[in-house]
Amino acid sequence: xxxxxxxxxxxxxxxxxxxxxxxxxxxxxxxxxxxxxxxxxxxxxxxxxxxxxxxxxxxxxxxxxxxxxxxxxxxxxxxxxxxxxxxxxxxxxxxxxxxxxxxxxxxxxxxxxxxxxxxxxxxxxxxxxxxxxxxxxxxxxxxxxxxxxxxxxxxxxxxxxxxxxxxxxxxxxxxxxxxxxxxxxxxxxxxxxxxxxxxxxxxxxxxxxxxxxxxxxxxxxxxxxxxxxxxxxxxxxxxxxxxxxxxxxxxxxxxxxxxxxxxxxxxxxxxxxxxxxxxxxxxxxxxxxxxxxxxxxxxxxxxxxxxxxxxxxxxxxxxxxxxxxxxxxxxxxxxxxxxxxxxxxxxxxxxxxxxxxxxxxxxxxxxxxxxxxxxxxxxxxxxxxxxxxxxxxxxxxxxxxxxxxxxxxxxxxxxxxxxxxxxxxxxxxxxx
Ligand code: 4AD
Ligand code: MG
Numbered sequence: 113x114x115x116x117x118x119x120x121x122x123x124x125x126x127x128x129x130x131x132x133x134x135x136x137x138x139x140x141x142x143x144x145x146x147x148x149x150x151x152x153x154x155x156x157x158x159x160x161x162x163x164x165x166x167x168x169x170x171x172x173x174x175x176x177x178x179x180x181x182x183x184x185x186x187x188x189x190x191x192x193x194x195x196x197x198x199x200x201x202x203x204x205x206x207x208x209x210x211x212x213x214x215x216x217x218x219x220x221x222x223x224x225x226x227x228x229x230x231x232x233x234x235x236x237x238x239x240x241x242x243x244x245x246x247x248x249x250x251x252x253x254x255x256x257x258x259x260x261x262x263x264x265x266x267x268x269x270x271x272x273x274x275x276x277x278x279x280x281x282x283x284x285x286x287x288x289x290x291x292x293x294x295x296x297x298x299x300x301x302x303x304x305x306x307x308x309x310x311x312x313x314x315x316x317x318x319x320x321x322x323x324x325x326x327x328x329x330x331x332x333x334x335x336x337x338x339x340x341x342x343x344x345x346x347x348x349x350x351x352x353x354x355x356x357x358x359x360x361x362x363x364x365x366x367x368x369x370x371x372x373x374x375x376x377x378x379x380x381x382x383x384x385x386x387x388x389x390x391x392x393x394x395x396x397x398x399x400x401x402x403x404x405x406x407x408x409x410x411x412x413x414x415x416x417x418x419x420x421x422x423x424x425x426x427x428x429x430x431x432x433x434x435x436x437x438x439x440x441x442x443x444x445x446x447x448x449x450x451x452x453x454x455x456x457x458x459x460x461x462x463x464x465x466x467x468x469x470x471x472x473x474x475x476x477x478x479x480x481x482x483x484x485x486x487x488x489x490x491x492x493x494x495x496x497x498x499x500x501x502x503x504x505x506x507x508x509x510x511x512x513x514x515x516x517x518x519x520x521x522x523x524x525x526x527x528x529x530x531x532x533x534x535x536x537x538x539x540x541x542x543x544x
Contacts, residue, residue, distance in 0.1 A: 114186050119155030122189055122199045131186045132157070132201070133209075135237070136177050138220055146174050148203070150185055156239060158195055159185050161203040174206055179216045180237070182209040196373070225528070232535060233544045243371035244531055248520045250364050255337050255516075258359045259314050262352075264339055267306035267313045269299030271320075275494040277301050278441055282321045284332075295320035298513060301443070301498050303340035304474060307509055308501055314339040326539050327416065328528045329466050329518060333537035340511035346445070346455035346473040349510035350431055353459060353469055354387035356514075357429060361385040364523055377525040381462055384427050391431040394453065397422055411436055420464045429468070433457040442484045445473040445508075465522035471512025478502035 114131040117124075134152030141147065148159040163171050177183065184207040192200040217231050218238065228235045235241050259266070276283055278297040286293055299315035306313045316337045323330055339352065365372065365379045372379055392400070401408050401418055408418060414432075423430060434453040437446055444454040456472025475481045481502055485492060492499065520532040530536035535544060 117189075119150075119152050119157045119197070121154075122157065122197065125189050126191060126199070128189055129187070129204075130189045130201070131184055133184050134182070136179060136181050136183055136212075137237075138179065139174075139177070141175065146171070148174070148185065148206070150183070150201075151237065151242075155197065157197055157199065157201060158192070159187060159201040159203045159206075161206070165202075166204065170205055173208070176211075177206070177208060178212045178214045179219070180234075181212040183207060184209065229530060229536070229541060230543070236534060239374050241531065243374040244520065244524050244526060245534060246371050247364065247368050247524055248516070248532060250368050251360060251516065251520055251523065254360050254363045255316065255356075255514075257363075258356055259337075259339065262312070264312045264314045265306070265310045267303065267310065267315060268317060269296065269302035269315045271296050271318065275491070278321075280488070280490070282323045284320050284322045297321055298336065299338050300340065300511060300513065303338050303511060304443075304501055304509065305497065307340040307342045307511070308505065308507075311342045312339070313341075324539055329416070329521075331517060331529055331533070331536055331538050334529075334533070335516035336513045337516065338511060338513040340509065342507050342509045344473075344510045345508055346433075346457075346510060349471055349473065349512060350389075350391070350433075350457060351387075353431075353457075353471060353512055353514075354389045354429075357389075357459070357469075358385055358387045360519070361523065372524075375524050375526070377523075381427075382523065385429060389429050389431055389459070390426045391433055391457075392422070393434045394432055394436065395434065397432050400425070411438070413439055416464075416466060419460050419466045423460045423462050423464065423466075427462070429462060430460050431457045432460060440472070442488045442490065443472075443474050443481070445475050446480075461518070461522045463522065463525070465518060467515075468518045468522065469512050469514045471510065473508060473510040476502060476506045476508050478506065 114129045117130045132150060132152050134150045136148060137151045137156060138149040139146060144163040146161040150157055150159055161174060185201055185203060186205045187201040187203040189199055190202050218234050236245060272293050273296045274293050276294060284295040296319055298319055299317060303313055303315045314337060318333055319336045320333050361382050365382050398408060398410050404421060406418060434447060435456060437452060437454050440454050440456060444456045447453050447455050454472060458467045459469035461468045478499060517529045517532040521529050530538055
């Protein structure tokens with residue numbers, strides 16, 4: 113009897129008669145032997161078929177199986193130190209479930225990224241893309257694990273919102289039975305409401321920004337995890353961020369060793385990601401950049417080269433704090449010592465991966481909030497519920513948002529964010 117197993121679990125079945133259900137990834141033959149590369153979604157394994165060991169019929173059939181046909185492979189699992197997996201199948205029999213058309217677009221040669229993105233639904237079957245998306249799954253799970261362990265409650269915000277939540281530009285507008293509404297840019301404002309009900313909460317969902325940016329760090333649909341904490345100030349907020357980022361990175365580099373190897377990721381820099389993280393104020397960062405010869409003035413936003421330069425001065429992620437209030441969102445608490453700047457921070461990842469977290473203490477005083485909203489020209493009616501939070505038991509509170517895809521890109525060491533999500537939505541692409 114053959115045991116049904118997955119490739120991920122082969123080490124438990126050495127010497128056993130096994131069956132794997134999967135797809136033919138690649139094959140080559142040398143007359144009396146055929147080598148089958150089989151993938152089953154959990155991994156890749158080589159099957160060795162000897163002409164003298166199988167029936168003539170099976171050997172001939174095998175020659176005709178096209179790339180990506182779905183198959184069952186039956187045989188003995190044996191140790192093989194030459195393969196990265198450490199095992200191969202000595203094949204007794206192969207059964208075809210579906211013979212793939214023989215025009216499979218992703219042949220095993222080099223293709224341009226545009227072509228691969230056009231065939232994203234198939235591209236994700238290849239080892240590297242598969243490894244990236246497995247790591248994404250692990251990051252996803254580890255994020256939830258951290259917040260559960262720390263006593264945070266997951267509260268989902270709506271995706272359709274009557275008002276802008278983060279900025280008044282970059283909104284995807286939709287028609288809601290004749291009313292103009294928007295796809296949410298952030299779950300934060302709703303997390304502030306649920307934090308006043310549950311104290312420590314987080315949201316984790318897709319967010320949408322109609323930014324016309326065509327960089328390797330921007331997408332128009334991305335996932336963000338947004339914790340929000342009552343009775344927490346700016347300092348408390350940064351402590352949670354550094355512990356959180358350390359936890360996710362340290363766990364994932366341990367549990368995803370094999371996938372990181374497939375990606376040829378040198379994890380040395382990731383191993384150093386341990387709290388506490390260095391901090392620099394925006395004002396000091398501007399001065400540092402000016403000294404290094406960059407043309408940048410107080411009040412300017414950082415571009416990618418500035419972020420990269422700042423990150424290169426440290427061997428861990430770095431917090432940039434106290435940004436000019438004018439640059440940042442209306443809800444950020446001004447620093448009482450210098451109200452021109454806010455009690456907020458961005459966390460910049462090493463190796464040029466840029467901002468992975470934005471966070472701040474929130475304005476908890478009703479009058480100050482109303483004044484800020486007025487300055488920004490925000491309509492008070494649709495934000496009334498948000499103002500209510502400052503009317504009924506308002507407390508200092510803080511939170512932050514971490515972009516899932518930027519984090520996955522950094523961990524994987526990949527050069528473009530579009531590979532970090534199954535189906536990317538970017539300026540030029542909504543297919544497949
Ligand atoms: O800095 P952002 O805009 O912050 C917020 O939305 C806050 N409401 C978060 C909060 O305090 N609850 O975005 C947070 C993070 C960024 O640091 C980045 O990692 C990611 O979201 N992000 C993007 N990722 C991919 N594509 C884009 N266009 C992104 N914009 C932001
Ligand atoms: Mg930001």
